Amino acid sequence: MKKLIFLSILFPLVVFASCNKDDDKDDYASTIVGNWEFLGKIATVETNDASATEKIRKKLEEPTSSDIGEVMTFTADNKVKRNGIEVGTYVVNGKQLTVTEYSSLIPNTVEIYVMDSRLSIIQDLAEYYQRELPYFGINNNSGVVINKLIFSKEYTRK
16 A cells, blocks of 8 residues: 555656656657658647548548658758658757748748657647638638647657
């Protein structure tokens, strides 16, 4: 019984200690350099309509033909390549990745996580897709409200 009490006291301390502010200082500028192969997509969706939530999640997680076999390359001189073709430049600041594609010249900032051989590129897309409901087969006047839409594209180091 004393062991259970000790563990119940120790566990919150371990969890608290692992959520250190130093985690916020991760800088992925050097760890992102290399080739990254597409693994999949994850969408966390919350709306005011269960069927709309499922429709949106399924559509976003479905790999497209351009996803399958995709290899993203981040070079040491801050170039971005998609399947060997240079498509833009990038800057990493902590966990923030800003990519400027040559085709649009509009910087796109996303959050990234690199753990071992896995790269996650994460965006909050709720506001954007709220205006694009027809993309999911949902009428803009349906009353569907996207409360949360976190989209992640997952890669593995190649």
